[in-house]
Amino acid sequence: MILFLFLFMALAGANATAQSVGPAIWEIGEGDSTLLIMGSVHLFRSDIHWLDPEIRSRFEESTMLVVEVAYLEDMDEVTIRLVEERGFYPPGESLADEVGAELYERVMLHAEALGCGRREFSQLRPWLAVLVLTQLWAERHGYDAGAGVDVVFNRMANETGKPVWGLETIREQMDVLIEDLGSDPETMLEYALVQLDNGDYLDSLVEAWLKGDMRALEALLHESLADFPEMYELLIAARNRRWAGMIEMMLGDEHSQFVVVGAAHLLGPDNLLDLLRARGIRVVRQ
Template identity: 25%
Template sequence: MRFGLIAALAVSLFAATPALADPPIWLVRDADTEMVLFGSIHALPPGVEWRTARLDTAMETADLVAFEILTPGSEAEEIQMFMPFMRYFFADRPLDEVVTAETFARAAAAAAAQDIDVRSLQMMRPWAAALMLDMGADEALGRSEELGVDTILEQSLAEGRRKEALDTPELLLASIKALADMDDVEGEAMLVEVLDALGRDELDVEMDTAWAAGDIAPIEEEMRLMQEEAPRLYQALLVDRNHAWMPALTRMMDAEGRVVVVAGAAHMVGEDGLPALLRAAGYTVEGP
């Protein structure tokens, strides 16, 4: 199973600098509403060019902008948002009693290289340790959620602009539970795959280059592989969330004039993607 893909989905879908910015946009229409669907990248390194005049115009003229989640306004709000999920990251037994001695030694060395206290590592389920180490490695190479599409676009909204979150606490909890339901054998396999990928000195930029140029074929292929190799996670992280967002999207199509929806590019592709679901619901959809 390609667990590196799952780890990447938790934070982003890759990074690079294109020659010409033209990331994927879909336009959804009915008689009185235009909805722009923008397939985003949640975390990026410095120097990536992705903003276009078309996107900026859509953002400036939108009556409502929707994101997967909204950035908490304070540290207290952030704690309140994520605290219910934290218990799923932690194990009943220390990590060195759950995984093999070799895997733990490698994980402890990777944690030390990222200045992570081994006591924190010991508390985590194998899949959670894998995500933590994978995210830390990417951050060390310059990838940051602060430079991600969602963060930049939300911060660019003037005070008082209408914005909305698509994810509910229940949907977020279901996503975490899907990962938490992974047994320790699966979790260790994920951890080993992440450890095997550590030590690289540059980010993988292939998919991000394609995304920034408007080519969604590599993302479609990754989603196909995820559906084949991790169907339970594919269902919970993508399919279930997309279907749960549809009532909000159809309400927006009924009630608004101009809407922009910013969601991860993985949510936009294939027969389970938002453009396909909206087309099946009877709307006109134009795009890649």
């Protein structure tokens, strides 16, 4: 989830084929050694229904939920601590000292449009500035991280006592945000502003995801990242390469896993599904 940062990239599926309409699910493996993978949209509108009987049934048949980050109840505590320790500039410094004047002004205009005070916002380090802008933009447009697909599955698992396992920890995700992406703050901020300027982008993603329209989702991913290959490598491809081996090891486990990852991980170069195929594992959309 990467703390719901760059959530406009939360696409679904890969490898367009003529399949049934609806959010996409893939079966991985063969015989008794199988698991299911579903792409998640991390931000969702609470008034949109997506959990159809087929998806619910496949989830209920599983014995373990696998998500990017388990123990979401710890997220607030970890995030608050990191914000306090690493989210603000010391006295006498500001965002204006770290990025160019033109980009700084664009960031400030977005912040003001979303109700933030210029002086206060300038004290946020780039990674925190992006998080705040993204959250405020999403709220203004009716989207809620609490209604995200992975969060809904987490809630359902907790209610039924189904074990939940994470591919990463929240601190590992924060390290990608603060250390890796944070090493190039101008690119990180520029990417975020491009997404914020495209007001229809998230609506288009959700509509395509609900239909299981792989071609549309692939096109949206390309549109989002064509000018930011380094973002794709850090946020998506590098993590996919780590996860592919972890998911392969799950095959043959005593549990029947239902895996839910941000659906951009199932699209584009080095997508998770193709990496599994390259390991000789059968991948079939259901």
